[in-house]
Amino acid sequence: MAVPDPLPSAQRRGRPRSAAADRAILAATRAALVEIGWSRLTMGEIAQRAGVAKTTLYRRWAAKSELVIDAVAVLFDELRLPDRGCLRADVEGVVLSFAALLRRPEAKTALMAVLAESTTDEALRPRIREAIVDRQKRLVLDGRARAQQRGELPPDPADPAETARVVDLIFDVIAGAVVHRSLVSDCPVDESWARLFTTLLLEGLGAVSPPPAPGGAAAGAAAPDGTEPTGGGR
Amino acid sequence: MAVPDPLPSAQRRGRPRSAAADRAILAATRAALVEIGWSRLTMGEIAQRAGVAKTTLYRRWAAKSELVIDAVAVLFDELRLPDRGCLRADVEGVVLSFAALLRRPEAKTALMAVLAESTTDEALRPRIREAIVDRQKRLVLDGRARAQQRGELPPDPADPAETARVVDLIFDVIAGAVVHRSLVSDCPVDESWARLFTTLLLEGLGAVSPPPAPGGAAAGAAAPDGTEPTGGGR
Amino acid sequence: MAVPDPLPSAQRRGRPRSAAADRAILAATRAALVEIGWSRLTMGEIAQRAGVAKTTLYRRWAAKSELVIDAVAVLFDELRLPDRGCLRADVEGVVLSFAALLRRPEAKTALMAVLAESTTDEALRPRIREAIVDRQKRLVLDGRARAQQRGELPPDPADPAETARVVDLIFDVIAGAVVHRSLVSDCPVDESWARLFTTLLLEGLGAVSPPPAPGGAAAGAAAPDGTEPTGGGR
Amino acid sequence: MAVPDPLPSAQRRGRPRSAAADRAILAATRAALVEIGWSRLTMGEIAQRAGVAKTTLYRRWAAKSELVIDAVAVLFDELRLPDRGCLRADVEGVVLSFAALLRRPEAKTALMAVLAESTTDEALRPRIREAIVDRQKRLVLDGRARAQQRGELPPDPADPAETARVVDLIFDVIAGAVVHRSLVSDCPVDESWARLFTTLLLEGLGAVSPPPAPGGAAAGAAAPDGTEPTGGGR
DNA sequence: GGATAAACGAGACGGTACGTCCCGTCTTTAA
DNA sequence: TTAAAGACGGGACGTACCGTCTCGTTTATCC
Structure with a gap:
């Protein structure tokens, strides 16, 4: 409120x-x-x-922006991360369901409008993060934990700050790419694009996720989902 | 106009x-x-x-949005891609200079505002793309061509559509991640983040850039900049 | 309103x-x-x-004209008909005080402006009549009644429509002549003119005011004020 | 111009x-x-x-008012005073034809509008008089001269200023009464009203038109048209 | 017959006022 | 105390005309 x-x-x-x-x-x-x-x-x-x-x-409510934040926050809470069996499938799933949310007019309009307002209104930014943005970060955390349980990702490194850096990076890359393609480039986020993007992400992820211990799951990081990337050649 | x-x-x-x-x-x-x-x-x-x-x-101009688009388009045209010697340095450079642009109040305010308007105003979207968005795609194309000349990236595949898919993907990932971290997550895009992000991108890029020919520069794509990624372990 | x-x-x-x-x-x-x-x-x-x-x-108020009508109507309500002892003096008095009102810029400007508007705006005409014009007709009625009490004018005829015709005529002649001389001919309505006009009016009045009964006040009507007209010679 | x-x-x-x-x-x-x-x-x-x-x-033309004056002046020049045989008929004729002119929308609108403007615009008043008002005064002069030729009115008095006073009075009374009834009281100027008004005017006229010589046309002035007024009784 | 000069159409210019919409506040009665 | 209703002072809107100006063009006279 x-x-x-x-x-x-x-x-x-x-x-x-x-x-x-x-x-x-x-x-x-x-x-x-x-x-x-x-x-x-x-x-x-x-x-x-x-x-x-x-x-x-x-x-x-003191202003239209704040009312709208409260009104649409519930929409973003509907995002779920069902277990699809492997990390690749989970990532593609969240990409597609986030894109589906951004196709709903009230969601995309409200999100972009309050973000735009927040570039001028200092007090609005934390409010948006609390009500909308940060709630999606749990999807990254959940998916990461699930993949670690499956052995697809190495356990968290000793330094929790290192984990936070990587989690934030993943979140900005996923959310940023989906929003940009949907609302800026104005191109559809379909299964084909989701597969390509997920390939890039998971492959790059191996390079930024340090192994927690000298021995370990590096091989899992190198081929996180056990499939060959689209282009094949490696 | x-x-x-x-x-x-x-x-x-x-x-x-x-x-x-x-x-x-x-x-x-x-x-x-x-x-x-x-x-x-x-x-x-x-x-x-x-x-x-x-x-x-x-x-x-029929509306404030259209006037603002024309007024700030010139700012985005100032983005340059100086040759920093290797692909990694070029990527980090463009990430940092794009982030610097987004710290200018008129740029970030105008960009977000017109994007927000465009979620409602159908006619505004192509206008934004022509005046602002698409002009930055040249940076991706230039950087890619330069890296190909250096041998850091394989030449374009036979199918030009395949090239376009990858270029669009790279563009959405870079622009999306930088915008999202700057304006949504509200965190600084500094050299440290740029390095981490570039590592993820370039590593992931290898997986989505298929080699044009059976023999070739696959090794270059696998370690595009000749340095070890942050975390080391490969 | x-x-x-x-x-x-x-x-x-x-x-x-x-x-x-x-x-x-x-x-x-x-x-x-x-x-x-x-x-x-x-x-x-x-x-x-x-x-x-x-x-x-x-x-x-829906328009400037309507506001102005209400604003100046009060000025016209200030017109009074003090008893000056005889019909001639009463007529000259009302002529002069009406002319004095028409010398006030807000009165003459407003009156002519709304009359001009009313030639185009159908709805304005009754409004002007109610708020401004008809209220002055009471001066004619009052003066007439007073003169009848004095015996200067015969009592009303049997047919009230006949009375109305004559009252309307007197009103149009007095108001019209004063307005026309003041605002159209742009000449002063001074005592000399008022005397001349009153002479014409009262003399003419005798010809249009029929006696109510076979015998009666015809002589009074023929010399309503007991004085000789300016020009003398009758 | x-x-x-x-x-x-x-x-x-x-x-x-x-x-x-x-x-x-x-x-x-x-x-x-x-x-x-x-x-x-x-x-x-x-x-x-x-x-x-x-x-x-x-x-x-410097202003809309001036253009309109020139545009409608020609309408007022169309007023004519055909010889109808006697003064009463001539007066009724001019009253009715002036009223007919004032029923034309362009005439009444333009006349009232420029008169209204002239209450504020000093320079406009002489222009209106020259182009529109004074041209009608010739009707009074013509009618008067014709009536004098017929012997219905006494010849002009010795003092020309006296003549001017009376002519101006007649003009203001006729034009004022017709305009007021037409445009302010918003009542029809029909033959019945014209007859009543003419009776009042001609009877009153006798009182303000002094005889030029000791002996003379007083009887003609007393009953200028040889008919009995409406109400009869004299 | 070529130069000169004014008037012409078109339409952009800096302005003013319009009447409408919405703002966020205030003042009322009713629950 | 909150609610619904609606008037309040205020500010921006996008439009319509104002009267002026700058164009390129046309139509005349004068040298």
Whole structure:
């Protein structure tokens, strides 16, 4: 919430805030975003669709950006990482499901709009990270742990900072490439592209994931999924 | 130009448009963008700074987005790819100079804002690609050609579509990762990160760049820069 | 009011309209009319002078003309018909005080401007009549009744339509002649002219005011004020 | 013309002004006035209808008002005073034909609009009088002279200023009453009203037209047209 | 007949005001 | 105390005309 709950105390005086109003507002925000886009989305419009007074919106959110972040955060929580048996399949899966999310108008519009706002609005950046970005990083962590259990990746190195560097890199490469291809290059993220990209990523990954111990799973890193890359020649 | 040149003919009738006004408008747009940001940037403000009537703006550009695209396109044209001797150094160089560009407020603000607009405005997307995005793809093509001349990369495969797929992939990965780390993760793109990212990229590149001929430069692709990757273990 | 009162109900919901804003707007309109005239009078200027937002003006009046009508109507309500003892003096008095009103810039400018607008704007005509024109007709009715009480004029004829025809005629002749001399011929309406005009009117009046009964006040009508007309010779 | 003819000399050098353009402009002005009214009448619209550049208009007239005065002046010149045999008939005739003119949209709109402008624009007033108002005064003079020839009115008094006072009064009363009833009271000027008004005027006229000599036409003035007034009783 | 000069069409120019939309706040009654 | 309603001061919008200016073109007279 942008505007803090008035009092964290058990029960304040006066009429309590309507939880139904909250739900109606967030739903109306998503619906309006799909229909009329970010720039024509106004607080008055949202209030009208939600059957709520404008003051009720401002009592809860300080700005349109913050309301939209809360409204679309739930969409990004729907991303899942089902176990597809091997690391390559898991990576391709997350690439494709992230791309599918970015095809939903309310998701892509809201994401890009609040990111754009955040280039000017300092306070917006942590809010976006908390509500949207960081939640996807768990996918990387989960997939990495699963691959380590399978023996496809070496265990974490001794230095946890080293692990964080690599995890962040992987996250920026995956999310960045998918977003860029989807929304900037405006090209489809299909299975063919996902396979090619995954090949590049997994191969490159071996070079940046140091082995934790002198002996170990280096061979697994060198051929993480046990298949030959597209082009074959190695 | 957003509003099409009234007639492409050699000499139209009536008073010709002032080229000085064009220059003043684009310069004023960049300056205002730095000072007051995208959301408070208004057509009236730009006109006032440029010493120009609002109508003169609307005669040339249909919307703020289109004007800003033209105004900042020149910034992206300043990206260069100086020959640093080897592919690894060239990649690191372009990563760092692209990141430096994205630290300029007018560049990052304008880029994200117009990308956000483009998620709603269908007509804006090709415009952004032509004026901004596609021009950076030349950096990938130039770097690739240079590395091929050096023997660091194998020559293009027989199928040009295959080349295009790989070039697009490299472009989306580089641009996407740098943008995502800079503007979404909000972390610095410094030499350390550039080195790590380049290692991942070049190593992964070997896996997606098939050799053109049965015999050839596969070894070069496998260790493109002749150095050992960060983590060592191969 | 031009824009209808949103609901005539006893008490509507929401914040009520500010009566102070109404007063400030009408006063600012009169002041601005005097200073800058009709053509340079803008809604924005009025709003600024009244310390009010432009939207507040448009919430109440649909157009400049309607606002000006309401603003100057009060001036025309200030016209009075003091009892000067005889019909002739009363007529001369109303002629002179009407002419004095038409010398006030805001009155003459506003009157002519809205009359001009009304030649094109069908809806404006009844509005002008209600707010400005018809209110002056009471002067004719009052003067006539007073003269009848004095015995200077015969009582109303049996047919009320006949009375209305004569009253309307008198009104058009007096108002028309004064307006025409003041604003069209651009000559002063002074005591000399008022005396001459009144002579013509009263003498002519006898010919169009039929006696109510076979016997009666015809002699009174023939010399309504008991004085000899200017020119003498009858 | 508002803008003076560049040189009154016999023949200047350079391309002469197009007389066809003048005619087209004045005709277009009248036509546009009928269709769209004064307030929406723009110089650009007139130029477009006349098939002429805006500069051509401004080369000839300094303002819309002046152009419109010239455009409609010709309409008022069409007023005629045919000899209907007696003064009463002549007066009723001129009243009705003036009212007919004021029913033409371009005439009434233009007249009221320029009169309204003239309340603010000092320089406009003499221009209106010369081009429009004074030309109608000839009707009063002609009618008066004709009536004097018939013996219906006494000859002019010795003092010409006295004559001017009376002529001006008659003019203001006739024109004022007709304009007021037509455009302000918004009532029809029909034969019935014309008869009533003429009765009032002619009867009143006797009181303000002094006889030129001790003996004379007083009886003619008392019953100028040889008919009994509407109401009868005298 | 070529130079000169003015008027012509076209349309861009710096401006002003428009009437609308939305902002975020404030003021009311009702729950 | 919150809610719905809606008026409030304010700011930007994109449009319409304003009256001026700069073009290339046309039409006349003058040398």
